[in-house]
Amino acid sequence: MSETRIAIIGGGLAGLYAAYRLGKQGIAFDLFEARNRLGGRILSTESGGFDLGPSWFWPDFQLRMHNLVSELGLPVFEQYTTGATMMEDRATGAVRGAGYLPGNTSMRVEGGTSQLVRALAGLLPREHMHLNAELQAVHLEEQGLRLVFAGTLAQLPVYSHSWLALPPRLAAGIQFSPSLPEQNVQQLTAVPTWMAAHAKYVARYATPFWREAGLSGDAFSRIGPLAEIHDACNEQGAALFGFFGVNAAQRAGLSALELKAACRVQMVRLFGEQAAEPIDDSVYDWAADPYTATAQDRVSSGEHGSLDSRFTFAPPWTGRVQLIGSEAAVEQGGYMEGALAAVERVLAGLK
Ligand SMILES: Cc1cc2nc3c(=O)[nH]c(=O)nc-3n(C[C@H](O)[C@H](O)[C@H](O)COP(=O)(O)OP(=O)(O)OC[C@H]3O[C@@H](n4cnc5c(N)ncnc54)[C@H](O)[C@@H]3O)c2cc1C
Missing domain, CATH: 3.50.50.60 (FAD/NAD(P)-binding domain)
Structure with a gap:
């Protein structure tokens, strides 16, 4: 050799x-x-390039990522966080809260x-x-x-x-x-x-109606099925995405259609009637993908x-x-x- x-x-x-x-x-x-x-x-959706896997990098402390996207000439932009955050739990229902300030600037790659x-x-x-x-x-x-x-x-x-x-x-x-x-x-x-136990939901809309209502698109829920939601708009269109709060075992008992239906109901609770009918929506369950997750990941806390x-x-x-x-x-x-x-x-x- x-x-x-x-x-x-x-x-x-x-x-x-x-x-x-x-x-x-x-x-x-x-x-x-x-x-x-x-x-x-x-992984990004075919239509619109919305992320079903990673969305963000943090150039303040991730110089390699910053340098690589620069070297490749990829346009990047800052995660949208302007406006109020929605919160919901069983006691209060959905309420508008103060804006959510992530500690470091979260950057996204244009087009996903x-x-x-x-x-x-x-x-x-x-x-x-x-x-x-x-x-x-x-x-x-x-x-x-x-x-x-x-x-x-x-x-x-x-x-x-x-x-x-x-x-x-x-x-x-x-x-x-x-x-x-x-x-x-x-x-x-x-x-x-990391993240192997998780699943993401992305809903594409005709307009970013939540922004027009003074909302950032950030939401935190103790009801679910999504635990955390953020704005996912890019140059190609308007979208929201969320991480599921229900665990992998619970998700495994539901079809993609059932998961999407539950997410739409939640989106309406948080963002109003305009959220009822996305142009399209997608679910990707990483815990169900054998090229990412093992049985151990499906029961771990991620x-x-x-x-x-x-x-x-x-x-x-x-x-x-x-x-x-x-x-x-x-x-x-x-x-x-x-x-x-x-x-x-x-x-x-x-x-
Ligand atoms: C929902 C989600 C959100 C995330 N959010 C962020 C974020 O915002 N920011 C961030 O920095 N990171 C985030 N991550 C983590 C990020 O995706 C990973 O750190 C990164 O993509 C890992 O890259 P990798 O090449 O090390 O592994 P992987 O992307 O897992 O690549 C491994 C590859 O090996 C292949 N493979 C597996 N077994 C075999 C085999 N036997 N033979 C040949 N090929 C095989 C797989 O198909 C896969 O393509 C997120 C991940 C998920 C799932």
């Missing part, structure tokens, strides 16, 4: 950023993504965070990007790493390294031969995948998790297999910034 050839597993932000940076350095790579799309937890995915993917060589390629096993052979995928892929080379751009819990599900020691598996499965910074894969995998997904970051683990930080850390150690 002489030549450096890296297999990047996962085409979310971490995998794409790794490919982008390796490409710039002239290092050979192939990227393998299990889904039929790139982006991982980054998936523009970041599109921009990175557009700079990568298609012949080295493989969709519908779920890694199942890694075998260590004399010549290097032999990868086994669920689908049939053309004859693949062996790789010097495999960078797992995945949540640690999904990495723990990959079969290694020789096998990983139990301690490694436990360390990986102990790390919750807390932030970061892999222990001293974590390494045990011999003979040390240095050959690395984790570069967001949850592997020493700082900002779970966030998009964490995905960039985790990649940079491993890149810095590449000999």
